[in-house]
Amino acid sequence: MIIVAFGEISMLKKINLSKTSKRQNIAGITLVFLLLSFLCCTSHTFASGLSEPEAEDQCGQVAAMLNSQKNEISLELRLIKREIAVLKESISKPGITEIIGGIGYILGLFGIGYYIHARSLMAAKK
């Protein structure tokens, strides 16, 4: 492919040299080179001259690779999701702070209740 491209460029070079100035010449060569490299990249299968079954085989290989990649990624995603679920559960689980705090609230509230009662008792005594 590359040899063919160089051949074409040299042919164009000859034509261009005879017709246009040197500056236009360089621009033209660059353009052709870019076009050819683009063709090289996009139509690899055509350029490499593969027959249809071979091309199909290559497609199948690529598809298989993509599939295996997809499977790997989905497996990892599942693992990550599971980890997130475990993490969520551990976050939502009340810790020792909440437990002690809650007991403190209960004792404090009943303490206030008892205090109010005691105050009314004291007032009654007076």
Next chain:
Amino acid sequence: MHISDGVLPISVTLGSYAISMVAAAWSVRKTRAENLPKTAVMTSAFFVASLVHVPLGPTSVHLLLPGLIGIMLGPSAFLSIFLGLFLQSILFQFGGLTSLGANAIMMGFPALLAGWTFNILKRKGRTAHILAGAFSGGLATALATLALALLLVSAGEDFTAVGKLAFAAHLPVICIEAIISGCTISFLYKVRPAFLNISPTVLEK
């Protein structure tokens, strides 16, 4: 066993709030000042008990203790459970603030009933006390399960399906609660009979 926020329809939520508020106010009126420390301790026990998980196959259920609270506190049990549930919903995110009324009804009324049945069933002697306590403890949990099923019916669930599921899941809890209630009463009968409203003179006879 807690009903979460947004499960019950608004009418049921408001209605259960009203009922539980009235019951809590009645409970406060009935609570005597000298029983306040006991009530505080039992409330703490109820508050923490929901963290004791009993593994059950793939899932787990937790202790409820309405029976024991009812036996120990009598009419003050509703206040104790209401306060315990309130703090659980705030600190542990168990249940929710909007479903607090329904949860209080679900656990509070069985607790009151357990106290009542214990007083009726108890006879002289330690074994009779233990049996009455175990029965009341188990009964309260079973009734709480029934109340859960009834409340979920109002949310459009099928009663028999929910009832069966809840009862099957809580059958081990009912047994464990009965055992715990029995053991606690046995211990208190020996150590501090005054907690069970038994005067020491009766005990000596």
